[in-house]
Amino acid sequence: METGKPIIIGCDHAAYELKEKIKAYLIDKGYQVEDAGTESEESVNYVDFGKKVADAVSKGKYSKGILLCGTGLGMSMVANRFSNVRAALCSDLFAAKMSRLHNDSNILVLGGRVLGDILAFEIIQTWLDTGFEGGRHLERIQTIDN
Ligand code: RB5
Numbered sequence: 001m002e003t004g005k006p007i008i009i010g011c012d013h014a015a016y017e018l019k020e021k022i023k024a025y026l027i028d029k030g031y032q033v034e035d036a037g038t039e040s041e042e043s044v045n046y047v048d049f050g051k052k053v054a055d056a057v058s059k060g061k062y063s064k065g066i067l068l069c070g071t072g073l074g075m076s077m078v079a080n081r082f083s084n085v086r087a088a089l090c091s092d093l094f095a096a097k098m099s100r101l102h103n104d105s106n107i108l109v110l111g112g113r114v115l116g117d118i119l120a121f122e123i124i125q126t127w128l129d130t131g132f133e134g135g136r137h138l139e140r141i142q143t144i145d146n
Pocket of ligand 1: 014
């Protein structure tokens with residue numbers, strides 16, 4: 001992915017620390033990052049932040065987003081209710097790569113209580129560096145919202 005396009009990122013309290021580290025990682029790599037919060041470890045409802053990021057991606061304001069909560073499960077459930085959103089909860093590099101190649105995932109979901117920093121960075125980099133294969137996979141994803 002070209003680094004000029006901003007990526008929107010959001011999290012809840014359980015993944016605040018990892019979100020801050022990911023932000024720093026992305027900025028260091030030259031990406032523009034739009035931070036949708038949360039801004040501390042004070043307890044919040046992950047749904048509010050998941051909706052903010054998913055809505056922005058759904059409406060095409062951002063082509064890619066990253067969401068984090070403790071497990072990544074709640075954020076996935078929220079994000080995948082939005083049309084045009086294909087959110088992929090990934091804990092390994094193969095899933096991150098395939099979610100781009102075959103599913104054209106536009107939101108990457110990570111579990112802040114699941115992943116270490118370095119693995120999270122590698123998953124993100126793989127996800128950003130992998131393009132969509134298109135072809136028969138395009139025909140398939142086009143039927144998701146219909
Ligand atoms: C917060 O305790 C936790 O429930 C949340 O981060 C997330 O894992 C929900 O799916």
